[in-house]
Amino acid sequence: MDNFQALFDYVQKLSGKTLSVEEKQIFIAHFKPKKIRKRQYFLQEGDVCKYTGFIVKGAAKTFTVDEKGHEHILKLSIENWWLADFESFYKLTPSRFNIEALEDMEILQITHNLVEEFIKPIPAFSAMQNVLSQNNTIAAQKRMQSSISQTGEERFQELVNDYPHFIQRFPQNLIASYLGLTPETLSRIRKNSSK
């Protein structure tokens, strides 16, 4: 299973631990490779997010649709990220979010129960989870801080600095939505900031 290598590398890198052959077999036994085509949904609003998926290839957006029919992108996910609405995934409650593939994707997916039963006992995995949890806390805090204290222009500049590959990989209207701006506003911001 060739696409498992990315997952093994990722777990080992974040945890700082090595996976044994037996442990790798446990991963292979419980994660299912899945392909998702561009524009296909991984999760629909109102459904329970039964799976989380490790992204081997491709990209997706997590978004809501408001009463006016406008999309708001909460998250843009690429290779080596975990795809899910974690609120729904942990609690098995209906999700308020949609997750849609922006490119053809290859993921390795698994249910919450299987993670708890077979994967979490693997020390490298739970160590990875701890690191990931810290990283997420830090990133969420930073994004929130930007959101309450900076203008759209400053938030865009920060995104360009911190995640330049996002800027070139995704169309500008998605970036705008991720920043909480309309495409028109982001277009004007870019025009003015280049001066």
Place this chain on the structure above:
Amino acid sequence: MDNFQALFDYVQKLSGKTLSVEEKQIFIAHFKPKKIRKRQYFLQEGDVCKYTGFIVKGAAKTFTVDEKGHEHILKLSIENWWLADFESFYKLTPSRFNIEALEDMEILQITHNLVEEFIKPIPAFSAMQNVLSQNNTIAAQKRMQSSISQTGEERFQELVNDYPHFIQRFPQNLIASYLGLTPETLSRIRKNSSK
């Protein structure tokens, strides 16, 4: 040590596990009770956040100050929360935040090293950490979603619904800052929404 009871209750409630007498002794041996007076700082921008503190009594704000000298409140913390800039606490890097007591406080504080060495091995504590990490992920996601897709008025209403005790406990100018609004704007929002 009377004020440890709140911590024991909290750990047991979130973890769903019971603490033995010996485990409670470990907590008592490593957490230090500390009083912080109103307006006193728990953390100053530029310093490393060496301690995290469990809030037994009182409240605090976590904020930044921008170039114009304006405060932006990232977090309001009350009883049964952990006080810290976790980025700085985990990585031991200088913090970008200030944490200041809004009321006289009693906390139980501890360093990162002591948590890792003595407290984390207690099963109830690490189970609590997992639950807390999930809760934080969910709350952060919800707040971010509000921030990118809702108006100030909607964000305020959500806060009133979700955390009514915050509204009565803290002055309106702090609530405004927490929502990313100026005090004037929140004042007008409230005036209009009551109609």
Place this chain on the structure above:
DNA sequence: AAAATAGATTGATCTTTGTCAAGCTTATTT
């Protein structure tokens, strides 16, 4: 290649929010 779709830009106008200044009310301090 033509048609259709998706994305970006621009202008005009409207809405939301910020800024500055003043006056007012309510707590704290002395």
Place this chain on the structure above:
DNA sequence: AAATAAGCTTGACAAAGATCAATCTATTTT
């Protein structure tokens, strides 16, 4: 009680951002 400090409100104006409509590229799809 007087004085001081915090906090809240209001008005006039400015700035940031949204909306709507039109046009202009690009990129897919047929």
